[in-house]
Amino acid sequence: MNELNAIDRLTALLSKLPGLGKKSAVRLVYHILDADPAYARALGEELIAFHTSIRRCSRCGSFTENDPCPICADPARDGSILCVVERAQDVRFIEESREFRGRFHVLGGLIAPLEGVTPDRLRIGELVSRVRREGITEVILAMNPTVEGDTTALYIQKILKDSGVEITRLASGLPVGGDIEYIDRLTLSRSFRGRVRLS
Amino acid sequence: MNELNAIDRLTALLSKLPGLGKKSAVRLVYHILDADPAYARALGEELIAFHTSIRRCSRCGSFTENDPCPICADPARDGSILCVVERAQDVRFIEESREFRGRFHVLGGLIAPLEGVTPDRLRIGELVSRVRREGITEVILAMNPTVEGDTTALYIQKILKDSGVEITRLASGLPVGGDIEYIDRLTLSRSFRGRVRLS
Numbered sequence: 001m002n003e004l005n006a007i008d009r010l011t012a013l014l015s016k017l018p019g020l021g022k023k024s025a026v027r028l029v030y031h032i033l034d035a036d037p038a039y040a041r042a043l044g045e046e047l048i049a050f051h052t053s054i055r056r057c058s059r060c061g062s063f064t065e066n067d068p069c070p071i072c073a074d075p076a077r078d079g080s081i082l083c084v085v086e087r088a089q090d091v092r093f094i095e096e097s098r099e100f101r102g103r104f105h106v107l108g109g110l111i112a113p114l115e116g117v118t119p120d121r122l123r124i125g126e127l128v129s130r131v132r133r134e135g136i137t138e139v140i141l142a143m144n145p146t147v148e149g150d151t152t153a154l155y156i157q158k159i160l161k162d163s164g165v166e167i168t169r170l171a172s173g174l175p176v177g178g179d180i181e182y183i184d185r186l187t188l189s190r191s192f193r194g195r196v197r198l199s
Numbered sequence: 200m201n202e203l204n205a206i207d208r209l210t211a212l213l214s215k216l217p218g219l220g221k222k223s224a225v226r227l228v229y230h231i232l233d234a235d236p237a238y239a240r241a242l243g244e245e246l247i248a249f250h251t252s253i254r255r256c257s258r259c260g261s262f263t264e265n266d267p268c269p270i271c272a273d274p275a276r277d278g279s280i281l282c283v284v285e286r287a288q289d290v291r292f293i294e295e296s297r298e299f300r301g302r303f304h305v306l307g308g309l310i311a312p313l314e315g316v317t318p319d320r321l322r323i324g325e326l327v328s329r330v331r332r333e334g335i336t337e338v339i340l341a342m343n344p345t346v347e348g349d350t351t352a353l354y355i356q357k358i359l360k361d362s363g364v365e366i367t368r369l370a371s372g373l374p375v376g377g378d379i380e381y382i383d384r385l386t387l388s389r390s391f392r393g394r395v396r397l398s
Contacts (some may be wrong), residue, residue: 005292006245006252010276013242017227028216033262037250046205051236053205063232065204070206089229110250117331188200 061106061123062088078102080137086110110148111155119155131163138166145172258320260305261287278302279336285309308356310348314362318354337365344371
């Protein structure tokens, strides 16, 4: 079916995206065909410019249009608290919660020796020198509570042991609205170990 | 968060696609950022060229790079049988099944007066003149078995009544692998009315 070339090419490209199978890619392609041509053009132009307009912040490692990123550049942020996250998008999620007013440090991954991710492949050296230079008093480890997250947290904890900085980690336990009946054993065990005194 | 401008713009554009919420759009955007820049560029170029390289076949109404489309232009296809479908993507699905070797006619929708889709908004006039001109002996109505599909099928049946062409419709009934216990009443009723003699 040589005729469907452009349709096939776009389908193939779209189905490389995570969570999009062949069927959903086809649906999107026909939706784009039926939609205003201006939409496809706008999306196309945005994509072409994307990697040149977005770079990594040389300080925290998150994605930004300007270096340093607005969070690193904002004098109103508390520069003494550093929140260490796995990926740049975690910065976005935490920002949307408006829970944190300090600055960030993106590791760019988690330690996973079997997948070839050793500590030197992550931005841990940069973290150590930031702690040393920026007068940081608390480092919050905000990795996911997984095996890799735990390993990475433990490693950073050891590396920063003698720096005098306080090291904390996000609480792990029952999600709000969750049901003890359906929670896995590990989470339940963590929620016991991390139980909070009420009186 | 002015800094995340390009990310926000791409997220907003992607979340306009059907089936993609804000969360999935954000996930895609960060996936694209982490991926090879060549990918975003290829996808962007494909999208920009898309509406100029793809047009509608002036004969059958499906999407094509060349007019007439390869199916209409292929002399090996059986020109006496016409399969009438709602949308251009239905042509693709039927082609993938390799079940049909005739030609197609895309209506561009189904009759739905409440949504303002009257018969004159569809390619029904073109269908009538193709039946008259192209020596067609059978018209297969391949609309979905829905209220709009039934209405449209009935309308076309009336319009073509005196043309001498044989009019058929795709069988409706239990899907292969389906379970009578979980089939809706209407489908079950259709499968009874359309039952096939075995001996």
